[in-house]
Amino acid sequence: MTALDTVVAGGRVGERATRLDGYPKVTGQFAYASDLHRDGMLFGATLRSPVASARIRSLDLSGVAGSPGVAAVLVAADVPGKNRFGLNFDDQPVLADTVVRYQGEPVAVVAASSPARAWDAVGRIVLELEPLPGVFDMEEALADGAHRVQEVGNVLRHVHIERGDTRSAGADVWVEGYYETAMQDQAALGPEAGLAVPAEDGGVDLYVATQWLHADREQIAPCLDLPDEKVRLHLAGVGGAFGSREDIHMQIHACMLALRTGRPVKLSYGREESFHGHVHRHPARIWMRHGATRDGRLVAVEARLLFDGGAYASSSPAVLGNAATFAAGPYDVPHVRIDGTVVYTNNPPCGAMRGFGAPQVCFGHEAQMDKLARALGIDPVDLRLRNALEPGLSLPSGQVLTGSAPVREVIARCAALPMPDAEPLEGRGAFGYPGGTGNVTRGEGIKRGVGFAVGFKNIAYSEGFDDAGSARVTVRLEGDEPVAEIHTAAVEMGQGLYTLLAQIVRTELDIDRVVVRQADTAARNTGSTSASRQSMMSGGAVQMACAQVRAALFERARSQAGAGAGNHELSVGRGWVNAGGHPLARVADLLDEPVSREAVYHHRRTGTFDDKGQGDVHVCFAFAAERAVVDVDEDLGLVRVVQVAAAIDAGRVLNPLGMSGQVEGGTAQGLGLALMEEVQLSDGAIRNASFTDYLIPTIADMPPVVSAAVEDPEPGVPYGAKGVGESPTIVATAAIVAALRDATGRELNRAPVSPDELAGLRPPAATQGPPPCPDVPGQDPVPLYFQSGSGQQRLM
Amino acid sequence: MVQTTFLQPASWPEALEARAANPDAVPVAGGTDVLVEVNFGRLHPSGLLDLGRVRELRTWGREKGRVRVGAGVTYSELITQLRGDLPALATAARTVGSPPIRNRGTLGGNLGTASPAGDCHPVLLACGAEVEVASSRVSRTVPADEFFVGPKRNALGADELISGVWIPRATGPQSFSKVGTRNAMVIAVCSLALALHPDSGRVGTGIGSAGPVPLRAREAEAFLEGHLAERGAWESKRPLEEAVVDRFAELVSQAAAPIDDVRGSLRYRRHALRVLARRSLGWCWNDYREAAR
Amino acid sequence: MKVSLTVNGARRTVDDAGESETLLQVLRDHLGLTGTKNACEQGECGSCTVYLDGTLVCSCLVLAGQADGAEVTTVEGLSAAGAAAVQEAFVEAGAVQCGFCTPGLVMAAHDLLAHNPDPGDDDIREALAGNLCRCTGYQKIVDAVHRAASPTTTP
Structure with missing residues (x-):
């Protein structure tokens, strides 16, 4: 049994099931990618560019020659296949060849007998760089004559959505706003790591913490000049991901080093390197105008979105597509004009992070709704209820909501959740005040505020992507007991997917013992663990495979029982195949040969945008509302979040324990963006690449989260369940900042909110007005018009 | 290598x-x-x-009106053992990192690093502590406000080590406050220690993380000492006028020499010190008045 | 340099520890005890928390030589030290997601309960403030400590 194979008992769909990998994790036995070991393995280290934009003048490796313990030093010329990879487009070099486009871009990799020797060798490489101009501001990237970060220019994608005519919308009241959100780091606790083991067939086995094994392979194999079947990926223990492991980091480097040296090579990033080793959440600038009639009917939304994609495409085009389609919020708006642009800059590449474009626009549209409520003199919750989407209505992109859309329900449910108990202003414990044990207030300056936000997220991939789920379920005898085994390529990254898949098998087959095999590329591609999609997609595949296994058991039971089966409907339960409720055959007696079935689950097909941004682009949606209560020390600008109340559209709750864990954890990441998290840059260089300077919430920063699930099953989806991983994060930032506005009366148009802004020392983020929309050939990502090679699309 | x-x-x-x-x-x-x-x-x-095996560094003791704290005494020990004698120092120690950090980190180590953000430093300044240093030849003491000579630089000679710190026992109210952008585990954006010494009529201050070195607000100290003496306030224990508190706070703020960095802005630091000074003085003076009842 | 220490009750010797290597590296890289995690190298995250001569420390901030002759207890040895209740409480309360922070949190929770058998919420927050968790939002960790403190009553 490998480290990740897991055996569990107990827990069916809908029950509170504890994690199947819980005991290995609490006892330290669970093997994460950074824990991997092979005898004789080498250790890799990476030379990264110290600056954000430069031409490589020379790379002198002579200082490394003869260094003790150094087995290989590889540069761009050593990349066996093509020196480009990428999720949406292969625009990113494995190792920089002519220029570097961001600080931290890999330039050379070393393998040596110890990490210390590898790093010492990296230090001996002499990299001579010729400075190039750089673009570090997303508006400057759009300016005439700006330095071109990529050959295709600086516009990575522009999406235009137009419905009706906002100028003739008949609005009585208009409110306008400008909003900014910062670059956020996923800050998964487990840094990037993996182990590449060269194989006898000339291929390589890579053990790695990732979110999508097959998409990794799709990008790795061409760079190694190997056929897919010679690049075998195996999932190592994943120490959190939140989007940061969707892109390639150390995978190709480790494989190259292993193939060159003929020895296993482990590459394991430290915290500082991790900040350079993965993409971040896009910083955004958002201009919005909302128009409403006097009675509170939202009739027009105009939005201009600008996202900083950084130096390479990653999944930016898809992030922008999401942001644009969600920019008007979960509201019914007849007249809409949305223009979104994501640009290349010489900042660190941005890509996937929990929420995928939605948290940024939610921060904007929810602030606008509050502004509108104030302008109209309507209660903000009321205003949201009046304009909430519902089944049968459509998004600005024209997509009609055909499935479950309990927007009103999440709003009403959230508003009705209990408020925190009243507290006296004086005499609280240290953590009853902003600043905690810092002892900065004993009640002075404290103002309480309440904020509310609603948001939503698409589930699974959009814009025509057929990201099918796939799973194999095998039932066999172990001793006298039937055991079910699940084999998928689905990644468990901590969110609890495997526990859920086991619950599904128990429910469908009534078999208690379920084994989840280590995920690898020997299983069929089942898509990414992202986009809140795996409960639906891999869950759906497991459910289908179980149905096929059940059918096979029924067939065996019928042929064993002969006429005894009659015409009764068959079922499984308590170890028996039953006919019309009466035992027909023991399942154990039907398993001389194991039953094994593989199933593929497709979600409904989606379409693409037309030239007005109209299209049925998303599969289905999960909605969420949160209410935040905060205490602000308005003199010092410090915050204590007192309580968050969350009502989450779950379709159907498959595991209450897992669900509330997602809501609380997702809320914490939204709280981080509201109050403290920002990757700070100076000329593209990260100034705070450590956990000392990049602050994420501690246990002293997180309030209790009171959560409620709204269950309105999604038709045509396994158990009607929706993923809940992202929606809490999306609304938390908006709700908390709304509460801060309520407490202070300040504008607070930038997340994270700084103490300076809360204390009135810094004016709101300012704008000269939205930049003009760039001239692009169409709605597709710009590199597509230049026939750039595609990334993960090839998989589907 | x-x-x-x-x-x-x-x-x-x-x-x-x-x-x-x-x-x-x-x-x-x-x-x-x-x-x-x-x-x-x-x-x-x-x-x-x-220095972890040097047992001599791990001890502390009272001597007349002072406490000698060995350089190897940990933050945890300051909290649990010296809360009564050195309340502001214990408060400061409680804001350092987390329990495992406080279990290892020492007062001497804090001084050795001499970071402008070191949490104990403002308290040592406010209390009028002296740092005891020694070489194999000689031992000497350096007043805390002469010990910090630059960012992460101290008065230690190349052959010297810190052996301990002499800190006057609290004879009046003290406070320490630290501003950070999260509610635990944070390096100070700025911090302020205040110690009232009713026996000598002195006022001690210490500013952290708002200058190249930890600083005393000397003018603020002198202003308040003068005011309290002039008005006989130590004896009368009457409430302080708003204008006095404001002036003191303003002088504390002016004493700082902050910069903009990843943790906070210059402007905010000056502002926050003004707020902390106002609040700290209010708490300490109130405690002083209460204690007399 | 040579470093001898007792880890989870067993005498262990490492012959080739680097002078500037840490106890964390000794445990993980030299002794193969990977239950103790490396996530920040700065004492900010608590993932590397162990007992050193009975005191809770961040092993990434202890030099290998400083641990010479010491008794170290890691998460792997915690059950033998009677911590099964804490570990079980973390699983049962749902306080584990990705689990990377869990070994450190289990150690810190165990230490808290050893000093304070019935901690309040604020005691728990102060004691565990140095253990970053990115998955759970901490509420279930608070629940787990309460559960471990009084295993008969489930929160």
């Missing part, structure tokens, strides 16, 4: 000899500062001088 020598003296005399013989070796007490630098590759020491 840099070859590092590891030195582990078992006694104080051995430690001083090792220091004299290896002036480039970096002294390490709890390691909570030094190893952060080593682990991030910012420090490649030719030698590491571990």
Whole structure:
């Protein structure tokens, strides 16, 4: 049994099931990618560019020659296949060849007998760089004559959505706003790591913490000049991901080093390197105008979105597509004009992070709704209820909501959740005040505020992507007991997917013992663990495979029982195949040969945008509302979040324990963006690449989260369940900042909110007005018009 | 690769000899500062001088009106054992990192690193502490406000080690406050210590993380001392006028020499110090008045 | 340099520890005890928390030589030290997601309960403030400590 194979008992769909990998994790036995070991393995280290934009003048490796313990030093010329990879487009070099486009871009990799020797060798490489101009501001990237970060220019994608005519919308009241959100780091606790083991067939086995094994392979194999079947990926223990492991980091480097040296090579990033080793959440600038009639009917939304994609495409085009389609919020708006642009800059590449474009626009549209409520003199919750989407209505992109859309329900449910108990202003414990044990207030300056936000997220991939789920379920005898085994390529990254898949098998087959095999590329591609999609997609595949296994058991039971089966409907339960409720055959007696079935689950097909941004682009949606209560020390600008109340559209709750864990954890990441998290840059260089300077919430920063699930099953989806991983994060930032506005009366148009802004020392983020929309050939990502090679699309 | 020598003296005399013989070796007490630098590759020491085995450094004791705290006394020990004698120092120690950090980190280590953000420093300044340093030849004391000579630089000679700190026992109310952008585990954006010394009529201040070194707000001290003496306020214990509190706060704020950095802005630091000064003085004076009842 | 220490009750010797290596590296890289995690190298995250001579420390901030002769207890040895209740409480309360922070949190929770058998919420927050968790939002960790404190009553 490998480290990740897991055996569990107990827990069916809908029950509170504890994690199947819980005991290995609490006892330290669970093997994460950074824990991997092979005898004789080498250790890799990476030379990264110290600056954000430069031409490589020379790379002198002579200082490394003869260094003790150094087995290989590889540069761009050593990349066996093509020196480009990428999720949406292969625009990113494995190792920089002519220029570097961001600080931290890999330039050379070393393998040596110890990490210390590898790093010492990296230090001996002499990299001579010729400075190039750089673009570090997303508006400057759009300016005439700006330095071109990529050959295709600086516009990575522009999406235009137009419905009706906002100028003739008949609005009585208009409110306008400008909003900014910062670059956020996923800050998964487990840094990037993996182990590449060269194989006898000339291929390589890579053990790695990732979110999508097959998409990794799709990008790795061409760079190694190997056929897919010679690049075998195996999932190592994943120490959190939140989007940061969707892109390639150390995978190709480790494989190259292993193939060159003929020895296993482990590459394991430290915290500082991790900040350079993965993409971040896009910083955004958002201009919005909302128009409403006097009675509170939202009739027009105009939005201009600008996202900083950084130096390479990653999944930016898809992030922008999401942001644009969600920019008007979960509201019914007849007249809409949305223009979104994501640009290349010489900042660190941005890509996937929990929420995928939605948290940024939610921060904007929810602030606008509050502004509108104030302008109209309507209660903000009321205003949201009046304009909430519902089944049968459509998004600005024209997509009609055909499935479950309990927007009103999440709003009403959230508003009705209990408020925190009243507290006296004086005499609280240290953590009853902003600043905690810092002892900065004993009640002075404290103002309480309440904020509310609603948001939503698409589930699974959009814009025509057929990201099918796939799973194999095998039932066999172990001793006298039937055991079910699940084999998928689905990644468990901590969110609890495997526990859920086991619950599904128990429910469908009534078999208690379920084994989840280590995920690898020997299983069929089942898509990414992202986009809140795996409960639906891999869950759906497991459910289908179980149905096929059940059918096979029924067939065996019928042929064993002969006429005894009659015409009764068959079922499984308590170890028996039953006919019309009466035992027909023991399942154990039907398993001389194991039953094994593989199933593929497709979600409904989606379409693409037309030239007005109209299209049925998303599969289905999960909605969420949160209410935040905060205490602000308005003199010092410090915050204590007192309580968050969350009502989450779950379709159907498959595991209450897992669900509330997602809501609380997702809320914490939204709280981080509201109050403290920002990757700070100076000329593209990260100034705070450590956990000392990049602050994420501690246990002293997180309030209790009171959560409620709204269950309105999604038709045509396994158990009607929706993923809940992202929606809490999306609304938390908006709700908390709304509460801060309520407490202070300040504008607070930038997340994270700084103490300076809360204390009135810094004016709101300012704008000269939205930049003009760039001239692009169409709605597709710009590199597509230049026939750039595609990334993960090839998989589907 | 840099070859590092590891030195582990078992006694104080051995430690001083090792220091004299290896002036480039970096002294390490709890390691909570030094190893952060080593682990991030910012420090490649030719030698590491571990003071963890020097038992003499681990003790503390009272002597007349003062407490001598050995350099190796940990933050946890300051909190649990010295809360009564040195309340502001205990409060400051409680804001350092987390329990495992406080279990290892020491008062002497804090001084050795001499970061402008070191949490204990403002308290030592406000209390009028003296740092006791020694070489194999001689021992001397340095007033806390002369000990910090630059960012992460102190008055320690190349052959000297910190042996302990002499801190007057609290004879009046004290406070320490630290501003950070999260509610635990944070390096100070700025901090302020205030100590009232009714027996001598003195007022002590210490500002952290708002200048190249921890600073005293001397003008603020002098202003308040003058005011309290002039009005006989120590005796009458009457409430302080708003204008006095404001003036004191303004002088504290002006004493700072902050910069903009990743943790906070210059402007905010000055502002926050004004707020902290106002609040701290209010709390301390109130405590002083209450204690008399 | 040679470092001898007792880890989870067993005498262990490492012959080739680097002078500037840490206890964390000794445990993980030299002794193969990977239950103790490396996530920040700065004492900010608590993932590397162990007992050193009975005191809770961040092993990434202890030099290998400083641990020479010491008794170290890691998460792997915690059950033998009677911590099964804490570990079980973390699983049962749902306080584990990705689990990377869990070994450190289990150590810190165990230490808290050893000093304070019935901690309040604020005691728990102060004691565990140095253990970053990115998955759970901490509420279930608070629940787990309460559960471990009084295993008979489930929160």
